[in-house]
Amino acid sequence: MLMNRRLSFFCSLILITLFIACSPPEPPPIPPTRSVETNPLADITLRVAVRAGDVSKGIESAIADWEAQTGIQVELHGFSHAYLQEEIFLNVIAEDGRYDVVLIDDPWFPSLAGNDYLMPLSAFNYQADEDFVTGSLNIGMWPPPSGPRPPELATSAIPQLYALPLVGNVQLFWYNKDVIPQPPADISELLTVLIQEGQAQNMYNYSYTGSAGNPIVTEFNAWNWSYGGRIFDDQWQVTINHPESVQALTDWLALLENTSPETKQYTSSGNTGQEVLQNQALASMVWPANIPSLMGAYPDAPNLQVTSLPAGVAQSSQIGHWLLAIPTTAQHKQEAYNFILYATSQEAMRQSAEFGLPPTRTSLLQAEDLVAQYPWFPEIETAINNSSWRPRTPLWTKIEHILGNYLALAAAGQLTPQEALDSAALEIEDVLEKANYYN
Numbered sequence: 001m002l003m004n005r006r007l008s009f010f011c012s013l014i015l016i017t018l019f020i021a022c023s024p025p026e027p028p029p030i031p032p033t034r035s036v037e038t039n040p041l042a043d044i045t046l047r048v049a050v051r052a053g054d055v056s057k058g059i060e061s062a063i064a065d066w067e068a069q070t071g072i073q074v075e076l077h078g079f080s081h082a083y084l085q086e087e088i089f090l091n092v093i094a095e096d097g098r099y100d101v102v103l104i105d106d107p108w109f110p111s112l113a114g115n116d117y118l119m120p121l122s123a124f125n126y127q128a129d130e131d132f133v134t135g136s137l138n139i140g141m142w143p144p145p146s147g148p149r150p151p152e153l154a155t156s157a158i159p160q161l162y163a164l165p166l167v168g169n170v171q172l173f174w175y176n177k178d179v180i181p182q183p184p185a186d187i188s189e190l191l192t193v194l195i196q197e198g199q200a201q202n203m204y205n206y207s208y209t210g211s212a213g214n215p216i217v218t219e220f221n222a223w224n225w226s227y228g229g230r231i232f233d234d235q236w237q238v239t240i241n242h243p244e245s246v247q248a249l250t251d252w253l254a255l256l257e258n259t260s261p262e263t264k265q266y267t268s269s270g271n272t273g274q275e276v277l278q279n280q281a282l283a284s285m286v287w288p289a290n291i292p293s294l295m296g297a298y299p300d301a302p303n304l305q306v307t308s309l310p311a312g313v314a315q316s317s318q319i320g321h322w323l324l325a326i327p328t329t330a331q332h333k334q335e336a337y338n339f340i341l342y343a344t345s346q347e348a349m350r351q352s353a354e355f356g357l358p359p360t361r362t363s364l365l366q367a368e369d370l371v372a373q374y375p376w377f378p379e380i381e382t383a384i385n386n387s388s389w390r391p392r393t394p395l396w397t398k399i400e401h402i403l404g405n406y407l408a409l410a411a412a413g414q415l416t417p418q419e420a421l422d423s424a425a426l427e428i429e430d431v432l433e434k435a436n437y438y439n
Contacts, residue, residue, distance in 0.1 A: 058352025228313030292356030
């Protein structure tokens with residue numbers, strides 16, 4: 001069974017690698033950098049693989065204090081998103097022990113934890129810190145504490161932590177408060193107001209990440225879940241073409257009839273946020289990790305309300321945390337464990353929260369000084385606890401690719417909502433059938 005799982009995982013990795021190779025070229029990895037203050041007597045160096053950029057600010061700022069307190073040096077290796085994913089997977093498969101700590105995007109977590117490539121924190125007698133937001137801790141548990149489990153997992157298997165949450169990203173929603181002074185009561189009123197005011201103000205209704213694949217799926221997921229739609233039921237039967245999801249897509253496409261032509265190529269809330277901040281679009285989804293830099297770039301932006309997507313049948317959006325974990329091949333496991341405890345401590349996380357990065361601790365999301373600077377912090381905690389995660393399966397990359405292609409065809413007017421979701425459901429079901437999810 002384990003051999004079959006690893007063979008299936010390796011085939012998936014080949015597809016990921018081919019996808020990356022066919023994507024537009026990304027800048028090369030950032031060369032390894034050693035922190036400024038080091039202890040020349042230290043005989044241990046932790047090697048840490050991270051996402052280059054804002055999400056790693058907290059780790060970068062914590063290193064000097066960590067080294068001063070422990071005498072253990074930290075060697076930080078920063079990569080772009082795609083390069084980091086490839087680097088981590090190739091490292092754990094090759095079992096070369098290159099990294100002691102890895103920063104992982106939560107969609108990668110099922111493949112890593114599910115294939116026994118990460119250390120369970122129970123090996124270090126970890127006791128969950130109650131200051132962490134509950135939804136933030138749950139994202140680092142395997143098997144998943146709710147929802148369907150991959151079929152190779154016993155129903156009696158007890159969820160346990162394999163990673164700690166470092167950056168509490170979760171989709172939020174922001175809109176132009178100068179045009180829409182009263183918050184819409186629900187998602188139906190939101191649609192009506194955006195369409196009416198877009199026409200009245202000669203502005204785009206909405207800006208969205210319309211690029212096929214991950215961007216458009218991430219965008220649609222929040223609307224789908226809010227309408228009560230799901231991609232699978234608890235037995236992995238495909239439900240993405242059920243009435244709730246078809247209605248969500250129908251209404252969402254009606255909103256998109258008045259959007260900028262460029263939005264079909266957008267890949268992140270950095271793109272869509274610019275249209276809102278430049279007074280071109282009334283609203284968009286937004287990841288809170290992007291808000292400080294976006295607002296800093298547009299000091300003359302309109303008055304914006306940052307909130308959760310208004311509720312429909314439910315109120316939910318997509319969680320997108322960054323997690324710290326220890327590969328099973330790490331050379332310094334105990335020291336790595338001590339480091340991730342420190343990096344996710346209140347003391348260290350406060351440093352990144354002061355940059356505006358969303359923390360995963362209640363004490364920081366509710367801290368008066370931080371809320372005064374970042375008023376949307378309390379909303380992050382609410383959104384995390386109401387959020388949904390992408391289905392916890394190593395097959396998610398394939399599933400997302402299929403669904404994203406058909407959503408893009410529907411957005412382009414080439415398929416009706418029912419046709420697009422029926423076609424996606426058939427192909428997704430075939431993927432799961434071949435992976436023995438129904439046997």
